[in-house]
Amino acid sequence: MTQSVIPVNLPQNAYEIALASDSLDRLGSWIKSLNLGRKLMLVSNPTVFGYYGKRAVASLETAGFEVHHHLFPDGEEYKTLDAVSQLYDAALEVGLERNSTFIALGGGVVGDMTGFAAATWLRGINFIQVPTTLLAMVDASIGGKTGVNHPQGKNLIGAFYQPSLVLIDPIVLGTLPEREFRAGIAEVIKYGVIWDADLFRQLEAAKRLASPSDISNQLLHEILMRSCQAKAEVVSQDEKEAGLRAILNYGHTIGHAVESLTGYTELLHGEGVAIGMIAASRLALALNLWSAEEDARQAQVIGNAGLPTTIPPGVDIDAILAKLQTDKKVKDGQVRFVLPTSIGHAIVSDRVPPDLIHETLASLQKETVQT
Amino acid sequence: MTQSVIPVNLPQNAYEIALASDSLDRLGSWIKSLNLGRKLMLVSNPTVFGYYGKRAVASLETAGFEVHHHLFPDGEEYKTLDAVSQLYDAALEVGLERNSTFIALGGGVVGDMTGFAAATWLRGINFIQVPTTLLAMVDASIGGKTGVNHPQGKNLIGAFYQPSLVLIDPIVLGTLPEREFRAGIAEVIKYGVIWDADLFRQLEAAKRLASPSDISNQLLHEILMRSCQAKAEVVSQDEKEAGLRAILNYGHTIGHAVESLTGYTELLHGEGVAIGMIAASRLALALNLWSAEEDARQAQVIGNAGLPTTIPPGVDIDAILAKLQTDKKVKDGQVRFVLPTSIGHAIVSDRVPPDLIHETLASLQKETVQT
Ligand SMILES: NC(=O)c1ccc[n+]([C@@H]2O[C@H](COP(=O)([O-])OP(=O)(O)OC[C@H]3O[C@@H](n4cnc5c(N)ncnc54)[C@H](O)[C@@H]3O)[C@@H](O)[C@H]2O)c1
Numbered sequence: 001m002t003q004s005v006i007p008v009n010l011p012q013n014a015y016e017i018a019l020a021s022d023s024l025d026r027l028g029s030w031i032k033s034l035n036l037g038r039k040l041m042l043v044s045n046p047t048v049f050g051y052y053g054k055r056a057v058a059s060l061e062t063a064g065f066e067v068h069h070h071l072f073p074d075g076e077e078y079k080t081l082d083a084v085s086q087l088y089d090a091a092l093e094v095g096l097e098r099n100s101t102f103i104a105l106g107g108g109v110v111g112d113m114t115g116f117a118a119a120t121w122l123r124g125i126n127f128i129q130v131p132t133t134l135l136a137m138v139d140a141s142i143g144g145k146t147g148v149n150h151p152q153g154k155n156l157i158g159a160f161y162q163p164s165l166v167l168i169d170p171i172v173l174g175t176l177p178e179r180e181f182r183a184g185i186a187e188v189i190k191y192g193v194i195w196d197a198d199l200f201r202q203l204e205a206a207k208r209l210a211s212p213s214d215i216s217n218q219l220l221h222e223i224l225m226r227s228c229q230a231k232a233e234v235v236s237q238d239e240k241e242a243g244l245r246a247i248l249n250y251g252h253t254i255g256h257a258v259e260s261l262t263g264y265t266e267l268l269h270g271e272g273v274a275i276g277m278i279a280a281s282r283l284a285l286a287l288n289l290w291s292a293e294e295d296a297r298q299a300q301v302i303g304n305a306g307l308p309t310t311i312p313p314g315v316d317i318d319a320i321l322a323k324l325q326t327d328k329k330v331k332d333g334q335v336r337f338v339l340p341t342s343i344g345h346a347i348v349s350d351r352v353p354p355d356l357i358h359e360t361l362a363s364l365q366k367e368t369v370q371t
Numbered sequence: 372m373t374q375s376v377i378p379v380n381l382p383q384n385a386y387e388i389a390l391a392s393d394s395l396d397r398l399g400s401w402i403k404s405l406n407l408g409r410k411l412m413l414v415s416n417p418t419v420f421g422y423y424g425k426r427a428v429a430s431l432e433t434a435g436f437e438v439h440h441h442l443f444p445d446g447e448e449y450k451t452l453d454a455v456s457q458l459y460d461a462a463l464e465v466g467l468e469r470n471s472t473f474i475a476l477g478g479g480v481v482g483d484m485t486g487f488a489a490a491t492w493l494r495g496i497n498f499i500q501v502p503t504t505l506l507a508m509v510d511a512s513i514g515g516k517t518g519v520n521h522p523q524g525k526n527l528i529g530a531f532y533q534p535s536l537v538l539i540d541p542i543v544l545g546t547l548p549e550r551e552f553r554a555g556i557a558e559v560i561k562y563g564v565i566w567d568a569d570l571f572r573q574l575e576a577a578k579r580l581a582s583p584s585d586i587s588n589q590l591l592h593e594i595l596m597r598s599c600q601a602k603a604e605v606v607s608q609d610e611k612e613a614g615l616r617a618i619l620n621y622g623h624t625i626g627h628a629v630e631s632l633t634g635y636t637e638l639l640h641g642e643g644v645a646i647g648m649i650a651a652s653r654l655a656l657a658l659n660l661w662s663a664e665e666d667a668r669q670a671q672v673i674g675n676a677g678l679p680t681t682i683p684p685g686v687d688i689d690a691i692l693a694k695l696q697t698d699k700k701v702k703d704g705q706v707r708f709v710l711p712t713s714i715g716h717a718i719v720s721d722r723v724p725p726d727l728i729h730e731t732l733a734s735l736q737k738e739t740v741q742t
Pocket residue numbers: 045047048051074075076079106107108109110112132133134135136139140141142143144145146154155172173174175176177180
């Protein structure tokens with residue numbers, strides 16, 4: 001059995017990511033080794049709890065914990081303060097104490113909300129992540145960002161709060177809808193481009209990446225381990241997002257704009273990121289930051305993952321440009337882009353000429369019409 | 372003009388408490404020196420804003436800030452997640468950004484709620500405290516505890532979050548209801564007993580302490596400075612309440628129980644603390660931890676401040692004992708008490724015999740009947 005433990009070396013809150021097949025059945029013993037309190041609240045949604053709730057609860061009870069559970073409704077639209085408030089009520093009802101623990105079993109939505117509740121119940125209780133989507137495994141569960149949406153904007157309410165443990169069981173990806181899997185692969189490709197050239201080469205070698213069945217268990221383990229490592233390294237060098245962490249936004253500047261202009265319904269987040277990476281790569285090429293060959297290699301891998309590489313026809317280019325101006329990442333009117341300089345390296349730049357952005361976006365839309 | 376700057380030396384979040392008469396008029400220039408963003412949201416309630424809003428806004432605008440304001444309704448009953456949620460809406464409406472600042476102008480209620488909003492809006496923006504009650508000046512504004520009440524319990528939802536500055540203008544105490552002033556004096560006496568024998572002697576020398584008019588400006592400044600110093604020293608040695616900080620709960624174990632049994636309406640928090648200090652002192656005496664003379668000196672100072680020294684007749688002693696068992700500070704069924712060992716020193720003990728607690732409480736109630 002392959003097992004990896006990836007340290008997240010935050011100055012004040014060091015913890016580990018445990019990665020192993022069927023580790024879900026060892027959740028209880030892992031937590032036991034952390035010496036937390038006896039009372040746990042497992043938080044999930046009906047979809048994920050239906051698949052994995054029993055196993056998680058059994059493992060926790062076998063280890064001697066007093067296990068309660070609470071389910072949020074499934075969906076980003078329920079990622080609200082109101083839903084967290086209901087979790088507070090549940091916490092009160094079962095009498096969670098300062099040494100009690102919230103466990104998030106689910107994707108990024110369950111993880112972000114449960115983390116926020118853990119950060120704010122009794123001014124902070126223990127928190128453990130058991131991510132069940134690829135996106136949550138390689139991205140959302142690492143780095144300490146927690147929170148909920150405001151009716152008028154995503155993730156506006158939240159806190160930085162670190163878990164005591166992230167436990168990843170790759171087996172659970174078997175039930176994940178393939179489109180969600182591919183959306184997670186977009187973030188994996190991102191790490192390859194901005195941080196880990198070896199990871200990129202492994203993705204390249206795999207040819208198809210569009211479903212877990214395209215990938216050997218060995219490669220899946222490698223992908224998860226290297227992606228977690230990449231994110232852990234970046235966030236431990238910049239816990240509160242003061243500098244370096246910005247490179248994790250590779251593909252996200254234009255990605256977010258396109259996501260939001262399609263009303264967050266047409267595209268999954270990872271699909272927006274895929275389009276954004278294609279665009280950023282073109283910008284880097286035009287600015288002579290990297291080569292046509294590198295641009296093509298990235299496009300190939302994104303294509304192999306079955307991810308979109310062009311801007312949906314309905315989306316207006318000027319609307320994207322306007323949207324970029326309202327982005328949180330704008331500084332003094334200059335849009336900030338993460339641009340690759342070679343496979344495995346990226347920089348942040350706020351000097352991309354607006355004309356070039358327009359031209360690049362237009363070229364990414366024309367191609368749609370041609371195909 | 373007397374001015375003191377008290378450093379709060381937290382390992383990660385060092386900041387200063389600025390204490391000076393009429394410093395409210397220099398709020399803008401103080402904040403300017405911190406190099407925060409241009410946009411501010413002043414948060415208060417109608418009572419306090421009616422007295423001091425204009426001056427605060429004028430000072431901030433003169434310093435060149437873009438100033439917005441939001442008022443919570445006045446009262447502990449509005450210290451809710453719902454009220455904070457309305458502040459989020461206001462923050463969104465005026466477009467607060469990551470480098471923007473929430474300023475709390477008010478007592479502990481406004482401070483706790485505004486601090487919680489600052490901790491959680493955009494995962495944390497700048498926060499400044501301008502406490503206007505004595506309790507908020509010497510206690511609530513220092514130490515980073517922020518939060519709101521849950522319908523079923525006080526301060527259950529919250530976060531640790533430090534301000535960038537605490538600015539204290541003692542002049543504003545002139546409009547504070549005298550009973551609120553006395554409630555604050557209870558916490559001041561607490562610091563004298565557990566931490567600062569010099570402060571205690573100054574209080575002793577003052578004879579009457581029941582209203583700001585009983586006290587010279589010089590002594591008021593001294594009281595504020597030494598109290599802030601005491602709290603700052605304790606919390607910077609124990610930011611997240613792992614050990615030492617427990618001594619700040621002197622008088623609070625029985626105080627909280629009595630407060631809650633009188634429905635949080637008959638007694639102000641500081642009045643409960645006064646009764647709790649009398650009780651804890653008696654326990655210390657019975658346990659031979661300190662002397663009858665010290666017990667009498669403390670009772671004298673509490674009396675001089677016009678604070679209650681006996682348990683209200685309606686309160687059932689067994690109900691207090693039952694309440695103590697549900698206290699957050701209970702560990703393995705043993706109630707934890709902070710007990711003074713000499714003026715200026717206290718210890719934490721979970722070995723007070725239940726019989727002794729009962730007896731002591733009963734003696735504190737009998738006296739009421741006799742008077
Ligand atoms: N905290 C961070 O740093 C961070 C980073 C990126 C994204 N996010 C957040 O994460 C959220 C998106 O997360 P997500 O993509 O995981 O979406 P999600 O949590 O909504 O999960 C996607 C869908 O898959 C289902 N699902 C989850 N695991 C499954 C499994 N093993 N088998 C079958 N179905 C399963 C879920 O019920 C859901 O319907 C967004 O709210 C985003 O803001 C947070």
